[in-house]
Amino acid sequence: MALAARHGIRFVALGEDDYPGRLRRTASAPPLIAARGNTGCFVRPMIGLVGSRNASVAGLKMAAILARGLGEAGFTTVSGLARGIDAAAHRASLGTGTVAVLAGGQDCIYPAENAPLVADLIGAGCAISEMPMGHEPRAHDFPRRNRLIAGLSLGVIVVEAADRSGSLITARMALEENREVFAVPGSPLDPRAAGTNRLIKQGATLVTEVEDILAVVGPIIDRGISEPPGEDPAPLAAGDPGEGARDSLSSLLGPVPATVDDLVRASGLPAATVRVVLLEMELAGRLHRDSGGRVSLA
Amino acid sequence: MALAARHGIRFVALGEDDYPGRLRRTASAPPLIAARGNTGCFVRPMIGLVGSRNASVAGLKMAAILARGLGEAGFTTVSGLARGIDAAAHRASLGTGTVAVLAGGQDCIYPAENAPLVADLIGAGCAISEMPMGHEPRAHDFPRRNRLIAGLSLGVIVVEAADRSGSLITARMALEENREVFAVPGSPLDPRAAGTNRLIKQGATLVTEVEDILAVVGPIIDRGISEPPGEDPAPLAAGDPGEGARDSLSSLLGPVPATVDDLVRASGLPAATVRVVLLEMELAGRLHRDSGGRVSLA
Numbered sequence: 001m002a003l004a005a006r007h008g009i010r011f012v013a014l015g016e017d018d019y020p021g022r023l024r025r026t027a028s029a030p031p032l033i034a035a036r037g038n039t040g041c042f043v044r045p046m047i048g049l050v051g052s053r054n055a056s057v058a059g060l061k062m063a064a065i066l067a068r069g070l071g072e073a074g075f076t077t078v079s080g081l082a083r084g085i086d087a088a089a090h091r092a093s094l095g096t097g098t099v100a101v102l103a104g105g106q107d108c109i110y111p112a113e114n115a116p117l118v119a120d121l122i123g124a125g126c127a128i129s130e131m132p133m134g135h136e137p138r139a140h141d142f143p144r145r146n147r148l149i150a151g152l153s154l155g156v157i158v159v160e161a162a163d164r165s166g167s168l169i170t171a172r173m174a175l176e177e178n179r180e181v182f183a184v185p186g187s188p189l190d191p192r193a194a195g196t197n198r199l200i201k202q203g204a205t206l207v208t209e210v211e212d213i214l215a216v217v218g219p220i221i222d223r224g225i226s227e228p229p230g231e232d233p234a235p236l237a238a239g240d241p242g243e244g245a246r247d248s249l250s251s252l253l254g255p256v257p258a259t260v261d262d263l264v265r266a267s268g269l270p271a272a273t274v275r276v277v278l279l280e281m282e283l284a285g286r287l288h289r290d291s292g293g294r295v296s297l298a
Numbered sequence: 299m300a301l302a303a304r305h306g307i308r309f310v311a312l313g314e315d316d317y318p319g320r321l322r323r324t325a326s327a328p329p330l331i332a333a334r335g336n337t338g339c340f341v342r343p344m345i346g347l348v349g350s351r352n353a354s355v356a357g358l359k360m361a362a363i364l365a366r367g368l369g370e371a372g373f374t375t376v377s378g379l380a381r382g383i384d385a386a387a388h389r390a391s392l393g394t395g396t397v398a399v400l401a402g403g404q405d406c407i408y409p410a411e412n413a414p415l416v417a418d419l420i421g422a423g424c425a426i427s428e429m430p431m432g433h434e435p436r437a438h439d440f441p442r443r444n445r446l447i448a449g450l451s452l453g454v455i456v457v458e459a460a461d462r463s464g465s466l467i468t469a470r471m472a473l474e475e476n477r478e479v480f481a482v483p484g485s486p487l488d489p490r491a492a493g494t495n496r497l498i499k500q501g502a503t504l505v506t507e508v509e510d511i512l513a514v515v516g517p518i519i520d521r522g523i524s525e526p527p528g529e530d531p532a533p534l535a536a537g538d539p540g541e542g543a544r545d546s547l548s549s550l551l552g553p554v555p556a557t558v559d560d561l562v563r564a565s566g567l568p569a570a571t572v573r574v575v576l577l578e579m580e581l582a583g584r585l586h587r588d589s590g591g592r593v594s595l596a
Contacts, residue, residue, distance in 0.1 A: 058487045185483030185495055188506035189356045197483055197506050200498065208486035208495050 001284040009036045026151040030130035032279040037122030041076045041097035048078040048149045050167040051085025051159035059160035064092035069210030071096025085159045102129040103145040104137035133285040146170040154217045155180030161195030182207045241273045257294035299582045324449040328428035330577040335420030339374045339395035346376040346447045348465040349383025349457035357458035362390035367508030369394025383457045400427040401443040402435035430580045444468040452515045453478030459493030480505045539571045555592035
């Protein structure tokens with residue numbers, strides 16, 4: 001917690017008011033997000049922009065044009081802080097607000113070359129992570145990061161992507177969450193357009209200018225993000241767990257791994273509250289979770 | 299007629315067996331086509347390929363890839379003999395058969411630089427015109443030529459086209475004739491892709507490889523080109539009009555303009571026969587048609 005505070009990080013729990021609204025409705029909504037910067041940017045509707053790391057000049061330019069236009073139209077952009085398209089999208093919306101979703105912990109910025117970009121974007125925007133401090137991102141953390149990008153966003157724009165690119169995974173996750181998918185076309189002779197052209201063939205909206213995006217998402221914003229009554233796919237935690245719960249669980253935990261169910265039973269706390277406290281501790285680097293999901297003090 | 303024969307031209311009338319099948323079903327089917335080359339290529343299903351005159355290297359390459367692939371898949375390609383995409387499409391299907399639709403008469407090849415291409419393509423393919431010998435193409439003849447390209451074809455592929463390009467007129471005409479429209483995408487930053495990207499937004503099939511075309515037109519070919527019984531939008535002429543009809547109309551015509559209705563009444567011949575004979579004479583340069591549609595000997 002002290003480490004997190006030194007990094008200017010605050011935690012936003014699933015049940016809190018400033019937890020991003022659309023992410024809350026997803027099945028995989030993290031119970032707790034570590035956020036650095038201005039969480040006020042969560043209030044504006046969000047659009048993801050993703051694409052190739054080794055982007056072309058035209059691709060980088062399109063990413064910047066779209067991100068700038070979306071910012072001016074009142075959107076917060078979301079991306080994954082990768083080289084290429086991601087970085088170009090963040091950079092073009094520094095003034096209007098952009099969310100960088102990190103694959104690792106807040107103190108493990110990847111790639112390191114984009115640490116200055118994080119420093120710039122936390123003015124109007126925010127860097128977020130569901131991972132604990134000290135967590136170096138591994139290969140399987142990137143699809144997980146992509147799921148957050150899709151979950152936060154009304155829709156995801158793929159600017160440039162080769163076949164079998166990670167950006168296509170983000171697009172698939174967006175579809176799974178019933179979000180819109182947009183793609184920027186390119187010449188069939190340019191391998192970096194193979195993925196985006198394929199998405200368009202599969203039904204993604206072809207984007208050549210920001211108006212193409214606004215035409216699709218405008219009506220969705222007008223509808224709001226309320227779900228039909230009776231549907232509530234993601235259980236909501238009960239806001240701040242409170243110091244009593246934190247103390248109780250701290251004393252129950254020790255060096256011997258315990259299951260979450262054990263802790264729920266032993267503490268008498270609601271399961272959601274236990275999960276939030278454990279995640280706070282995990283994000284603060286105080287908790288170790290083993291491969292079987294059992295937890296112990298770190 | 300003698301002039302036409304010297305150019306190796308034969309006339310194909312609307313009612314004849316080797317008149318192109320799909321063109322026959324269009325409202326604007328020319329009663330008579332002047333054809334130079336191998337009219338046997340009309341028998342294979344046809345696909346139009348059109349695009350920018352000032353095409354990019356990538357555009358020319360795509361036109362060639364698609365034309366070659368269509369030829370190998372059993373199609374005759376159709377285009378307008380223009381510089382750029384048109385010429386590239388003709389050239390890539392010289393071996394399998396391509397139809398060049400001329401905007402002017404058979405002896406007025408435009409642009410002149412493509413006269414050698416016509417000489418090459420009439421081996422397996424054919425150059426066709428609905429215009430009389432000696433007719434130099436004027437601006438309004440090009441949309442008319444485009445209508446023929448659309449009418450001959452199962453579908454039209456636009457390879458590269460700026461906004462407000464003539465190729466988009468061909469695409470619109472294809473839609474009007476219920477033909478398929480295909481477009482090759484490109485970067486939104488390339489003005490030569492503005493027209494094709496717009497077509498895709500409007501519902502054209504995005505094409506990156508020849509299989510994209512085959513997937514759409516395959517089922518149409520399987521259905522054949524027969525119309526539902528009772529529907530026959532274009533009146534069919536009664537095959538060769540015969541020498542008697544030609545002699546009768548020649549003697550009725552003179553230097554004073556007459557309406558076609560007058561000639562039908564005076565000759566006692568079927569209207570379709572009169573129209574075919576008049577067009578034969580017009581194509582041979584023997585007939586003058588004034589702006590009101592009245593005809594006189596040239």
